Amino acid sequence: MTAEIGLLTLSQEPGGLEPTGSSPRRRPQGRTLTRLAPLVPAIILLAIFLVGPVVWSFYGSFTNAALSGESAKDPQWVGIDNYLKLFQDPVFPLSLWLTFVFVVASAIVGQNFLGLGIALLMNRANRVVSAVVGTAVVSAWVLPEIVAAFVAYAYFSKDGTLNQVLAIAGMTGPNWLYSLPMLSIILANVWRGTAFSMMVYRAALNDVPIEITEAAMIDGADGIRRLAWITIPMIKSSITTNLMLITLQTLSVFTLIWVMTAGGPGNQSTTLPIMAFQEAFKFGDIGYGTAIATVMLLIGAAFSLVYIRALRPGKG
Numbered sequence: 057m058t059a060e061i062g063l064l065t066l067s068q069e070p071g072g073l074e075p076t077g078s079s080p081r082r083r084p085q086g087r088t089l090t091r092l093a094p095l096v097p098a099i100i101l102l103a104i105f106l107v108g109p110v111v112w113s114f115y116g117s118f119t120n121a122a123l124s125g126e127s128a129k130d131p132q133w134v135g136i137d138n139y140l141k142l143f144q145d146p147v148f149p150l151s152l153w154l155t156f157v158f159v160v161a162s163a164i165v166g167q168n169f170l171g172l173g174i175a176l177l178m179n180r181a182n183r184v185v186s187a188v189v190g191t192a193v194v195s196a197w198v199l200p201e202i203v204a205a206f207v208a209y210a211y212f213s214k215d216g217t218l219n220q221v222l223a224i225a226g227m228t229g230p231n232w233l234y235s236l237p238m239l240s241i242i243l244a245n246v247w248r249g250t251a252f253s254m255m256v257y258r259a260a261l262n263d264v265p266i267e268i269t270e271a272a273m274i275d276g277a278d279g280i281r282r283l284a285w286i287t288i289p290m291i292k293s294s295i296t297t298n299l300m301l302i303t304l305q306t307l308s309v310f311t312l313i314w315v316m317t318a319g320g321p322g323n324q325s326t327t328l329p330i331m332a333f334q335e336a337f338k339f340g341d342i343g344y345g346t347a348i349a350t351v352m353l354l355i356g357a358a359f360s361l362v363y364i365r366a367l368r369p370g371k372g
């Protein structure tokens with residue numbers, strides 16, 4: 057009896073134990089607010105530098121803002137005129153299609169599969185080979201984007217490295233940036249961005265229990281079956297996360313394309329970021345360029361929702 061009275065007394069004191077069988081107490085609201093207080097500066101900064109510009113950009117897409125003239129001094133509300141103009145512009149569907157091709161080919165297919173393949177090979181290679189390959193792949197990723205863009209331009213230009221190598225082999229290469237501009241920028245973006253996928257997958261593969269793989273080997277499963285039935289399902293969340301990140305990054309690639317082709321020849325490599333830049337800063341129509349940027353934002357949000365839904369537990 058004395059022990060029970062002592063236990064009940066202790067439970068009534070701050071920080072004391074709960075009596076056996078009692079329901080847990082709710083955390084005081086004041087304590088929750090105190091723990092959230094350190095996050096307030098970060099929330100304020102996000103609101104100012106992230107949410108604020110997005111909202112202002114969305115508002116600007118409904119105005120006739122310009123770089124010069126009366127509209128630069130006093131932009132007027134024009135409603136959905138910019139969006140109506142956008143969907144009547146013959147360049148927009150072409151830019152939308154080229155953006156889709158660029159994202160799928162260079163990110164979802166190129167960087168993702170090549171990064172996974174390199175990660176699998178590095179897991180099987182010895183330390184020296186793994187270090188050399190890793191350094192070679194990562195070196196392209198750590199370059200500043202403008203430097204990587206000029207390197208890619210020098211490689212694919214008419215008298216560039218690729219055609220010189222082909223000439224040594226007795227072949228004559230085309231002017232890649234003029235004849236095959238989309239292929240050139242896709243390959244350049246794969247070269248530059250594969251390192252990120254490789255590092256994500258190397259970390260994920262290191263978390264796959266070796267015991268499960270060895271058990272599958274004992275059962276007679278070959279490399280392809282182990283990859284399809286064991287490795288891929290166990291790193292599924294890493295695959296989805298990587299796809300989301302590289303898709304959003306590739307959707308906004310500008311410098312690489314601008315340095316290599318500037319959207320040309322004609323509009324054959326004009327993706328949405330290039331089109332938005334040209335309309336806003338080359339032709340001076342800020343409102344119209346902002347409308348294109350808003351469409352890009354909505355496309356990125358749609359991709360994000362799909363990937364986030366795939367990351368939810370129980371989703372295949």
